[in-house]
Amino acid sequence: xxxxxxxxxxxxxxxxxxxxxxxxxxxxxxxxxxxxxxxxxxxxxxxxxxxxxxxxxxxxxxxxxxxxxxxxxxxxxxxxxxxxxxxxxxxxxxxxxxxxxxxxxxxxxxxxxxxxxxxxxxxxxxxxxxxxxxxxxx
Numbered sequence: 001x002x003x004x005x006x007x008x009x010x011x012x013x014x015x016x017x018x019x020x021x022x023x024x025x026x027x028x029x030x031x032x033x034x035x036x037x038x039x040x041x042x043x044x045x046x047x048x049x050x051x052x053x054x055x056x057x058x059x060x061x062x063x064x065x066x067x068x069x070x071x072x073x074x075x076x077x078x079x080x081x082x083x084x085x086x087x088x089x090x091x092x093x094x095x096x097x098x099x100x101x102x103x104x105x106x107x108x109x110x111x112x113x114x115x116x117x118x119x120x121x122x123x124x125x126x127x128x129x130x131x132x133x134x135x136x137x138x
Contacts, residue, residue, distance in 0.1 A: 005064050005134050006053050008100040013068075013093060013108075020092035026085050033070075043075040044085050049127075062136035063106070072126035082115045082124040089128055100134060108132040 017023045018031050027033055032045035049069040056063040072085035090110050098105060112129040 005100070005103050005136075006051055006066060008103050009066055009068070009105070009132055009134060010048055010051070012098045012100045012105065013096065016092050016096045016098055017089065020088070022088040023092050026081075026088050037073075041073070043123075044073060044077060044081050046070055046072045046085060046089060056133060060135070062138075064134050066130075066132040066134065067111075068130045068132065070128045070130070072128070074124045074126070075122055078122075079115055079117070079124050082126040086113055086115060086126040086128055093128075093130060102137055103134040104137055106133040106135055 014031075014033060017027075017033055024031060026044060027046060028042070032042060034041075034045060034047050037045075037047060047070065049071050051066065051068045053064050053066050056065050070089055072082050072089065074082040074085065077084075090113065093108060094110060096105065096108055109131055110128060111131045113127065115124060115126040117124050
């Protein structure tokens with residue numbers, strides 16, 4: 001599989017989030033969207049989590065289906081802050097139409113979203129699962 005396509009997609013989505021006023025109003029500037037949770041994070045923040053890629057089918061060479069998860073973490077603003085962060089990410093990403101390095105974004109959409117409190121904690125976690133299709137630029 002093309003990890004280059006995965007990285008190109010993540011970089012492009014991060015660019016979209018950095019340019020979106022609703023996202024930066026929640027996650028700050030510089031944007032608190034990370035690959036790994038920092039040692040002492042400032043809440044709220046988001047992380048890129050699980051990502052997988054597979055070919056769409058043999059009739060569409062170079063087309064890849066990406067499944068990607070982003071997580072929002074809220075502590076002080078609770079469920080509402082987690083929902084606001086989730087909504088901002090979803091709105092910015094669903095409106096995305098951006099170039100990727102060496103690939104083209106065919107489409108991206110939300111397939112699942114959920115918000116819940118982490119057991120025995122004041123922290124809320126929101127999960128946003130995305131499906132994107134990319135194809136290699138020729």
